[in-house]
Amino acid sequence: xxxxxxxxxxxxxxxxxxxxxxxxxxxxxxxxxxxxxxxxxxxxxxxxxxxxxxxxxxxxxxxxxxxxxxxxxxxxxxxxxxxxxxxxxxxxxxxxxxxxxxxxxxxxxxxxxxxxxxxxxxxxxxxxxxxxxxxxxxxxxxxxxxxxxxxxxxxxxxxxxxxxxxxxxxxxxxxxxxxxxxxxxxxxxxxxxxxxxxxxxxxxxxxxxxxxxxxxxxxxxxxxxxxxxxxxxxxxxxxxxxxxxxxxxxxxxxxxxxxxxxxxxxxxxxxxxxxxxxxxxxxxxxxxxxxxxxxxxxxxxxxxxxxxxxxxxxxxxxxxxxxxxxxxxxxx
Amino acid sequence: xxxxxxxxxxxxxxxxxxxxxxxxxxxxxxxxxxxxxxxxxxxxxxxxxxxxxxxxxxxxxxxxxxxxxxxxxxxxxxxxxxxxxxxxxxxxxxxxxxxxxxxxxxxxxxxxxxxxxxxxxxxxxxxxxxxxxxxxxxxxxxxxxxxxxxxxxxxxxxxxxxxxxxxxxxxxxxxxxxxxxxxxxxxxxxxxxxxxxxxxxxxxxxxxxxxxxxxxxxxxxxxxxxxxxxxxxxxxxxxxxxxxxxxxxxxxxxxxxxxxxxxxxxxxxxxxxxxxxxxxxxxxxxxxxxxxxxxxxxxxxxxxxxxxxxxxxxxxxxxxxxxxxxxxxxxxxxxxxxxxxxxxxxxxxxxxxxxxxxxxxxxxxxxxxxxxxxxxxxxxxxxxxxxxxxxxxxxxxxxxxxxxxxxxxxxxxxxxxxxxxxxxxxxxxxxxxxxxxxxxxxxxxxxxxxxxxxxxxxxxxxxxxxxxxxx
Numbered sequence: 001x002x003x004x005x006x007x008x009x010x011x012x013x014x015x016x017x018x019x020x021x022x023x024x025x026x027x028x029x030x031x032x033x034x035x036x037x038x039x040x041x042x043x044x045x046x047x048x049x050x051x052x053x054x055x056x057x058x059x060x061x062x063x064x065x066x067x068x069x070x071x072x073x074x075x076x077x078x079x080x081x082x083x084x085x086x087x088x089x090x091x092x093x094x095x096x097x098x099x100x101x102x103x104x105x106x107x108x109x110x111x112x113x114x115x116x117x118x119x120x121x122x123x124x125x126x127x128x129x130x131x132x133x134x135x136x137x138x139x140x141x142x143x144x145x146x147x148x149x150x151x152x153x154x155x156x157x158x159x160x161x162x163x164x165x166x167x168x169x170x171x172x173x174x175x176x177x178x179x180x181x182x183x184x185x186x187x188x189x190x191x192x193x194x195x196x197x198x199x200x201x202x203x204x205x206x207x208x209x210x211x212x213x214x215x216x217x218x219x220x221x222x223x224x225x226x227x228x229x230x231x232x233x234x235x236x237x238x239x240x241x242x243x244x245x246x247x248x249x250x251x252x253x254x255x256x257x258x259x260x261x262x263x264x265x266x267x268x269x270x271x272x273x274x275x276x277x278x279x280x281x282x283x284x285x286x287x288x289x290x291x292x293x294x295x296x297x298x299x300x301x302x303x304x305x306x307x308x309x310x311x312x313x314x315x316x317x318x319x320x321x322x323x324x325x326x327x328x329x330x331x332x
Numbered sequence: 333x334x335x336x337x338x339x340x341x342x343x344x345x346x347x348x349x350x351x352x353x354x355x356x357x358x359x360x361x362x363x364x365x366x367x368x369x370x371x372x373x374x375x376x377x378x379x380x381x382x383x384x385x386x387x388x389x390x391x392x393x394x395x396x397x398x399x400x401x402x403x404x405x406x407x408x409x410x411x412x413x414x415x416x417x418x419x420x421x422x423x424x425x426x427x428x429x430x431x432x433x434x435x436x437x438x439x440x441x442x443x444x445x446x447x448x449x450x451x452x453x454x455x456x457x458x459x460x461x462x463x464x465x466x467x468x469x470x471x472x473x474x475x476x477x478x479x480x481x482x483x484x485x486x487x488x489x490x491x492x493x494x495x496x497x498x499x500x501x502x503x504x505x506x507x508x509x510x511x512x513x514x515x516x517x518x519x520x521x522x523x524x525x526x527x528x529x530x531x532x533x534x535x536x537x538x539x540x541x542x543x544x545x546x547x548x549x550x551x552x553x554x555x556x557x558x559x560x561x562x563x564x565x566x567x568x569x570x571x572x573x574x575x576x577x578x579x580x581x582x583x584x585x586x587x588x589x590x591x592x593x594x595x596x597x598x599x600x601x602x603x604x605x606x607x608x609x610x611x612x613x614x615x616x617x618x619x620x621x622x623x624x625x626x627x628x629x630x631x632x633x634x635x636x637x638x639x640x641x642x643x644x645x646x647x648x649x650x651x652x653x654x655x656x657x658x659x660x661x662x663x664x665x666x667x668x669x670x671x672x673x674x675x676x677x678x679x680x681x682x683x684x685x686x687x688x689x690x691x692x693x694x695x696x697x698x699x700x701x702x703x704x705x706x707x708x709x710x711x712x713x714x715x716x717x718x719x720x721x722x723x724x725x726x727x728x729x730x731x732x733x734x735x736x737x738x739x740x741x742x743x744x745x746x747x748x749x750x751x752x753x754x755x756x757x758x759x760x761x762x763x764x765x766x767x768x769x770x771x772x773x774x775x776x777x778x779x780x781x782x783x784x785x786x787x788x789x790x791x792x793x794x795x796x797x798x799x800x801x802x803x
Contacts, residue, residue, distance in 0.1 A: 043802060050803045051443035054398060058435045064405050065428030072420020072496075079409025079416075080742035083749050090406055091756060094399040098764060101395035104803045105771055148744045290421040294499045301429050309436045316440055319451055327796040 003295040007070035008272070008285040010302060012265040014063035019130070019168075019261055020175075020254050021056035025049050027176010029096065029123025030169070032116055035180060035195065039112060040326045041188050046100060046119070047329070048183040051320045053100060055313055057093070069298050073147055073288035074272045081141060081149025082133055085156060089126045096122025127172045128165040132156060135164025135210075138264050139217055140274030143281030147288075150277055160213055167210040170203040171234075171260065175253040178237065182246040185325035193241055196249065200238040207234060207256070211263055218274075223267035230259035335747045336738055339411040342754040344723070346403050348716050349761050353397035355715050358472055358519060359526025360390040361465035363560065368458055378549035381780040386530065386553075391446065392771050396764065398439070403757065405431075411750060415730050415740030422488050422499045423478050426506075430474035438467030449786040450800035472522075473515050480511035482731050483722070484582040490734065497734060510582065513575045520567035521674070521715050523560055528677050528707040530557025531684055533776045535704035538694040546780050555688055558681040561707075565678030572671075573628065580629035580637065583732060585647070585656060586725035587629055588640045589663035592618075598636035600625035606664065651733075658727045666721035673714035680707050 028049050036042030049056075068075040079086060095118040103115035139160055142151040177196035181189050211227040237252020268274075272288050275281035289295065364387050371379035405427060408416050416423075441463035448457050481488075487504030488497045499505065534553035537544065544550070580587045587593075592606040602624030607617040623633040630637065640657055647656035680703045687695050694700075730737040786800045 047799070047802045051447040052440075054439040054443055055436065057398075057402075058431060058439050061402060061405055061435055062428065062431040064409075065424065065431040067424075068405075068409065068416065068420055069424030069428040072417055072424055075409045075420065075424070076413035076416040076742075079406060080411070080413035080744050083410055083742075083745055084752070086406060086410060087753050087756065090403055091760060093402055094760060094764075097399040098395050098767075100803060101391060102767065102771060105392070105775070150744070290424065291498050294421050294425055294502075297499075297502050298425055298428060301432065305432050309432065309440075313436065313440050316444055319444060320447065324799070325796075328799050329802050330798040330800075 002286075003292055003299065004070075004285040004289045005270075006299060007066070007289070007295055008265070008269060011063060011066050011070065012262065014059060014066055015134075015265075016258050016261045018056070018059035018063055019172075020257050021059055022053070023127075023172040023175045023257050024179035025053045025056055025176075026123040026127040026172040027174070028180060029119045029176075030127060030173055031176050031180065031192075031195070032120055032123075035177070035188060035192055039109075040329050042112075042116060043104070043329045044184055044188060044324055044326055045180060046103070047324055048180060050100065052316060054097070055316065057097070066298070066302075070290055070295060071272060071283075071285070071288040072290060074283050077143065077147045077149060077273060077283060077288075078137070081143075081151070082136070082156065084153050085129045085133055089129050092122040092125040092129075094122075123172075124169065127169040131165035131168030132161045134168075134261075134264055135161040135214075137273055138214060138268055140271075140276040140282075142277035143273065143275035143283070145278045145280040147281055147283060160217070163206070163210050163213065167203075167206045167260075170199065170206045171253070171257055174199045174203045174234075174237075175250075175257060178241055178246065178249045178253050181241065181244075182250045183323055185323045186327075188325070189323070193244055193246065193249075196241045197238055200234065200241065200253075204231070204234050204238065207231065207260060211260065214263060214267060218267045220266055220269070223263050226259045226263040226266055230256050230263060233259060333747075335745060335750045336741045338747065338750045338754050339741050339745075340737065342411060342750065342757060343407060344720070345754070346400065346407065346757055346761070347723075348719060349765075350397070350400040350404055351715060351719055352712060353393050353400065354472075355522035355525040355712065356390070356393045356529065357397045358468050358522035359524075359560075360386065360393070360529065361461070361468045362523075363526050363530065363556075364390050365458075365461040365465045368461055372454065372458055377783060378546070378552060378780075380783050381546065381549050382553055384783060385780040386533075388775050389529070389533070389772060391442075392768065392775060394442065396768055400761070410753070411742055411745060412730075412740045413742040413744070415735065418496050418735055418740065419481070419731060420496070422481060422497055422505060425499070425502065426474040426478040430471050430478075434467045434471035434474060436467075438464050438471065441467065447799070447801055450797075451789050453789065469519065472518060473511070476514050476518060477506050477508060477511040480508040480514055481505055482729075483726055484508055484510040484578075485731055485734055497731070509578055510575075513571055513578055517568060517571035517575055520564045520571055521711065521718065523564040524568060524674060524677060524711040525708060525715060527557045527560030527562075527564055527681070528711050530554070531561060531681060532704050532707045535684065535694070535701060536776070537779055539696060539701045539704075541779070542694075542696070544779075549780055551688070551694075554684055554694075558684045558688075561681035561711075562678055562685070565674060565681070568674060576628050577631055583726065584638045585640065585643045585658070586663070586722075588638060588643060589658045589660055589725050590667040590721065591625055591637075592660055592664045593625065593637060593639045594641050595639040596636060596642045597639065598626065599623045599634045600629065600637035602628065603664075654728070656728060658725050663721055663725045666717040666724065669717040670714050670721055673710045673717065677707055677710040677714070680704065680710075 028045050032042055032045055036045050099115040099118035099122060103112055136156050141149060141155060144150050174196055177192050177199055180192035181196055208231055211230060215224060215227060233252050234256035237249045237256060240248035240252055270285050271282055272285055273283040364383055367379050368383040371383055441460045445460040445464060448460060486508050487499060487501035489500050491498045530553045534550040534557060537550045538554060591603050593600060601620035601622040604619040604621060625637055626635040627633045629635060644657050683703065687700060726732055728736050730740040
């Protein structure tokens with residue numbers, strides 16, 4: 001396999017990992033005012049992701065770094081072109097990250113309310129905007145022959161991309177509700193499971209609509225298979241949530257997210273950012289790539305370190321495997 | 333004002349701001365790990381109290397370092413896309429490796445450490461803080477290797493076909509002599525800040541609560557912090573000296589700009605104070621120490637140090653017409669502030685050690701308290717000015733000798749966009765700075781906590797025992 005193809009796959013894997021992991025973090029954050037009836041319940045929710053959210057976010061930093069290292073043209077065009085959405089995502093991630101750490105540092109209700117709002121909006125905004133961004137990557141954007149973005153903000157807010165944003169937000173909401181049902185005990189667990197099923201129906205409608213629209217824009221056999229798989233996994237997850245098999249429900253939503261992301265990347269390949277303006281502007285895994293020498297070094301680093309990272313990150317989830325409930329939340 | 337100016341201001345503001353938190357993260361992660369190790373080794377409760385106490389301050393600071401760090405990675409692509417295109421083949425690799433090798437380690441194990449007091453066996457919990465500290469310090473190496481490429485590009489060739497710099501020798505990039513010396517210099521500078529924080533907080537408690545049962549703990553922290561500060565100051569001076577000599581070789585203009593040295597001199601004298609003409613081409617008044625600059629720059633008291641005017645003429649011949657001179661007042665003063673603030677912190681550390689020598693109790697001195705409280709601010713300023721010096725001293729280059737800063741900016745990003753971004757970051761950073769400092773003060777004043785030994789891990793599923801720590 002070509003090194004450029006391997007790196008296309010690796011970037012896809014990193015974003016997939018990011019969306020599965022931070023997907024439920026975003027879901028928990030968005031559900032904070034919905035499922036958390038009082039401060040203790042909200043603390044239960046935050047603590048289900050407390051030990052892991054930071055490590056989950058590193059998937060994004062690694063995906064961004066991998067894109068920079070392996071496809072500098074892609075990274076440069078995308079990040080300068082999608083300027084304002086990325087700015088909003090950054091601002092959201094800043095307040096949200098600080099909120100997790102600072103929320104419990106003072107007892108006042110007003111203090112906590114403000115950080116709760118930061119967690120909610122800090123989760124909602126990226127949950128929507130990542131969908132908008134990836135839908136636009138797939139749809140293509142106006143690029144000049146020398147790969148400069150030639151559109152404005154409103155080129156990015158087209159109906160297809162907005163549907164993409166609604167779909168990722170809905171997927172992450174369902175995924176988050178399932179995660180809370182999986183990680184908690186007591187009343188909140190029941191409500192989360194019930195909500196997951198209700199949310200899941202709407203999510204399935206959105207996901208099927210978005211993936212179908214995606215396949216009309218560009219497609220491949222693999223993309224079709226992945227899209228069908230994503231829909232089935234989501235429905236399977238919902239059925240499992242309905243009968244309260246929470247481990248299977250979580251597996252279902254995680255696989256659904258993975259296959260939905262895989263659909264986008266499979267449909268995109270070998271392009272990485274198609275141009276709707278000048279066909280010469282289209283960025284591909286080949287013309288956006290670094291030199292073979294750089295890719296070779298990066299491949300070795302990835303081969304050695306990725307299994308190590310997966311091992312200790314997986315172990316962390318094992319350490320914090322126990323469900324928590326309001327009884328586990330300390331007073332201070 | 334155009335998009336380039338605003339993008340430069342944004343980079344300066346967000347980077348200096350980010351680096352207010354990074355030194356504490358680098359230094360304090362290790363110091364907290366040492367305190368926890370002392371507790372494991374001795375069983376003395378004061379070390380556990382100090383671990384938990386400084387651990388809290390560490391985490392308040394850590395969160396800010398994490399969230400402001402993401403901005404840095406995105407910013408290259410957002411505001412400096414032509415730079416990213418030009419150097420991506422070289423510059424992207426250390427960034428990606430930093431994330432994969434260092435950030436995962438740091439973030440995962442910090443989570444284990446924060447929440448793991450009652451869920452991990454004690455030794456594994458201790459290993460977690462060490463793993464996080466190692467990750468943090470490793471990350472510094474990769475990002476400094478990337479930055480060193482901008483100061484002294486090595487291990488690459490310019491490919492005229494693709495119009496970009498391409499990697500030819502990755503080992504050369506990682507063992508860039510600028511990186512090898514900048515890393516210990518930065519780490520030492522970080523420990524200068526962390527040690528100073530220990531002193532400031534401990535001294536405040538020693539003077540304010542003279543009869544506290546925790547006096548032995550604070551006393552230890554004050555002395556330990558002072559030693560860390562002093563040793564770091566020595567290390568920062570030695571590495572800085574070597575760095576100066578390397579800089580004289582690879583970026584002579586930066587050295588000349590640090591000194592306001594307009595004419596080539598051999599021997600060159602060190603300027604204690606130079607006042608130049610407004611256009612920056614002549615000096616009007618100067619106080620100097622003979623031979624010292626030659627020694628600092630070359631190791632030989634009679635060595636030749638090139639002056640700004642000669643270098644400007646040389647670069648014009650080499651790279652074409654244009655100004656190759658940084659803004660002299662900025663480089664000149666930031667260089668002096670870096671050294672001055674760092675030395676001031678070391679002097680206070682010495683004073684603290686002297687006043688506490690041979691079991692003497694803390695003197696009830698307003699001046700000692702004030703000096704102590706100033707301590708963490710001084711090396712923070714020294715760190716900031718060090719970065720301002722090293723980055724402004726490289727101007728007008730973004731990659732020395734290869735690409736001008738003005739050629740690296742994103743062409744597709746409008747002034748409105750970059751102004752929006754700069755304003756948003758500045759406002760949110762200012763707001764968070766207020767929140768963060770208030771929290772730090774609140775928790776620093778609260779003092780060391782009472783500790784009860786954390787229970788052993790309990791794996792029974794129906795346990796309703798509250799967590800040892802929860803957000």
